[in-house]
Amino acid sequence: MATINFLYRSKRKEASLNLRLLFRHNNKDYVIGGKTKVEVKKDYWFEKHNSNSKDIEIQNMQLKLNNDLNSIQNHILESFNKTNPEVINKLWLQTNIDEYYNPPQHLSEFPKELLKYFDVYLDNKRSEIKPSSIKKYTVLKNLLMRYEIDLKKPLLIKNIGLNFKKDFDSYCKKHQYSNNTIAKSLRTIKSICKDANYNGLETHIQLERIKTPFTKTENIYLTFKEISKIENIKKSKLTKNLEDARDWLIISCYTGQRFSDFMNFNDKQIRIEKGKSLIEFTQQKTNKIMTVPLHSKVLEILEKRSGKFPSKITADKYNNYIKDVCQFAKLKEKIKARKSTKVESEKGDITKSRYSYRKLEGVFEKWELVTSHIGRRSFATNFYGEIPTTYLTYVTGHSTEVMFLSYIGKSNKDLAMALTKYF
Numbered sequence: 001m002a003t004i005n006f007l008y009r010s011k012r013k014e015a016s017l018n019l020r021l022l023f024r025h026n027n028k029d030y031v032i033g034g035k036t037k038v039e040v041k042k043d044y045w046f047e048k049h050n051s052n053s054k055d056i057e058i059q060n061m062q063l064k065l066n067n068d069l070n071s072i073q074n075h076i077l078e079s080f081n082k083t084n085p086e087v088i089n090k091l092w093l094q095t096n097i098d099e100y101y102n103p104p105q106h107l108s109e110f111p112k113e114l115l116k117y118f119d120v121y122l123d124n125k126r127s128e129i130k131p132s133s134i135k136k137y138t139v140l141k142n143l144l145m146r147y148e149i150d151l152k153k154p155l156l157i158k159n160i161g162l163n164f165k166k167d168f169d170s171y172c173k174k175h176q177y178s179n180n181t182i183a184k185s186l187r188t189i190k191s192i193c194k195d196a197n198y199n200g201l202e203t204h205i206q207l208e209r210i211k212t213p214f215t216k217t218e219n220i221y222l223t224f225k226e227i228s229k230i231e232n233i234k235k236s237k238l239t240k241n242l243e244d245a246r247d248w249l250i251i252s253c254y255t256g257q258r259f260s261d262f263m264n265f266n267d268k269q270i271r272i273e274k275g276k277s278l279i280e281f282t283q284q285k286t287n288k289i290m291t292v293p294l295h296s297k298v299l300e301i302l303e304k305r306s307g308k309f310p311s312k313i314t315a316d317k318y319n320n321y322i323k324d325v326c327q328f329a330k331l332k333e334k335i336k337a338r339k340s341t342k343v344e345s346e347k348g349d350i351t352k353s354r355y356s357y358r359k360l361e362g363v364f365e366k367w368e369l370v371t372s373h374i375g376r377r378s379f380a381t382n383f384y385g386e387i388p389t390t391y392l393t394y395v396t397g398h399s400t401e402v403m404f405l406s407y408i409g410k411s412n413k414d415l416a417m418a419l420t421k422y423f
Contacts, residue, residue, distance in 0.1 A: 002080050004073045006036070008045045012289065015039065017069075021076065021093055025085040034093040037101055037127065038068055075100045101127065110199050114155040114192070115144055117201070121192050130285060140185050147171050157196045160189060161206035178338055178359045183212040218337040219409035220369050221378040222326075227253050229329040231297075237328050244310035245321030247301045251309070252375020253382075254295035256395045259318070259372040260284040265309050267302070270294070286397055319371050326367035333366045340371075381408045 002023035009018045016039050021032045040049070048058050049065065079096045080088065102124050111117050118141050126134065148155055150171060155164075165186060172182045190210055197203040222230070230246060238246060252262050261283050269279050277294040294302075302308070313321065338359040380396050389401050398404040 002077060004076060006038075006069055008040070008042060010042070012042070014041045017045075019072065019076070019093070019097060021080070021088075023080070023085065023088070030085075030088070032088070032090050032093050034090065034097045036072060036097055038065070038072070040065065072097070072100055104199075110196065110201055112157055112201060114157050114160065114189070115141065115148065117157060117196050118144070118192060121195055124195075132285070137188070140188055143172075143177075143185065144189075157193055158202040158204055160193050160210075161204035162209060164204075165210045176360060178361075179215040180217065181359070183214050186210060186212045216409075218335060219377065219381065220335065220337060220366070220374060221381045221408075222253060222331075222370075222374060223378075224382055226326075226329070226331055226366075227378070229331070230325060233325065233328050238325070240311075241313070241317070242321055242325055242328075245313060245318055246325045247305075247310045248313065248318065249322050249325060249375055251298050251301060252372075253378045254297045255279075255292055256376050256379030256383075256392075257290075257292070258283070258285060258376060259315060261290075262375070263312055263315075263318070267307050267309065283397060288397065290395075290397075292395055315372060322370050322372070322374075323367055326370045329367070331366040331370075334363055335366055335369060336363050337361070337369055339364050339369055377408070380404065384408055384410070 002021060005020045005022070007018045007020055008015065010016075017036050019034045019036050021030075021034070023030050044061065049062055051058070053059060053062075076093070076096055083092070110120065118137075122134070122137055122141075129137075144155065147168060168186070169182055172185070177185075190207060190212070193203050193207055197207075227250060231250060233246065235243065248263065251265070252259070255262055255265075261281060264284075265279060265281065269281050271278055271280065277299060278291050279294055280289065280291045282289050301310075338361050341360045376396065380392060383392055389404065393399075393401060393404045396404060396407070398407060
């Protein structure tokens, strides 16, 4: 006989519940844990879920959550009763929890064509990935649809080998895709094929031999001297929109956050602790609660704006505005780099747009290469070596120091030179 409990084991304000399976076998007690996808708020779980509330809204929440938990519990117990207790362990439990959300399909139900299986893959991943990632997958799917039209035959999963890689690479280069875009596309295609193989479909023997190296790109960032030039642009040169964009750009250079996060900053997120100003927010991409100290440069902007952040700007307009701002600041250094450029759309492009964008290589003045991401990269690069890397990775949200160093383009030689200060 087995029993199941659900536990809230996180310090976060909202988290997924853990499932605990308890059973006895051969006079020995077993307790095994797994993680569900049922998200609840901490205060609701501990204070309201088991209460005898008369609030109809809380009662509805209790009913819905209990139905969800009972459904998971029945699924696990039904599987438990069909399984030899000797093989029940943490992996068995988590596999069964995962199968509750993504029930295994019969082999005959899985399509053998890459594009059709793409939809299966996306449906299974939809609850795990962000809308921004769904958009990237959709862009790749559209590219594969155009490639298939060019081939005049469907792409079969079992044919994704070295010949496919060579032909797909040629097609993408013909249509001016960058090496790194091609590499990312091939990595995703490999992941989809591996998923298909996991579900029993035949894959090409050469699948693992498809290599996807990335080309090193120029690390474009604003130096402290360039940021100072941006700060010192005469106010008379700037419209209100450009002044707002200029201030947001400076804020991003001293907070290290993504556009989706810093553009949503507001004064209510700021608090003072021990005389220091901190801003607390939840990162949209990672859903991680962040507390970041505000640099004196950010505080100067807030002070001149009576404690308020600049007006919000859409991503497209912000990217255009900050190019104008950096042109006013005379950031004219010539740099060999890749720049997003308008080109004619391919035949078969389902967006029906006459033009699309590719990152084409060339030599450009620095102001032309400025985008909304430059503030985050500038923060990471400028403060590397000045602030311990552990603190920098906390602010930028990189999960490892290796990822952070790759992000700012540091080589082994750079690390060796940084070490010399300690010898």
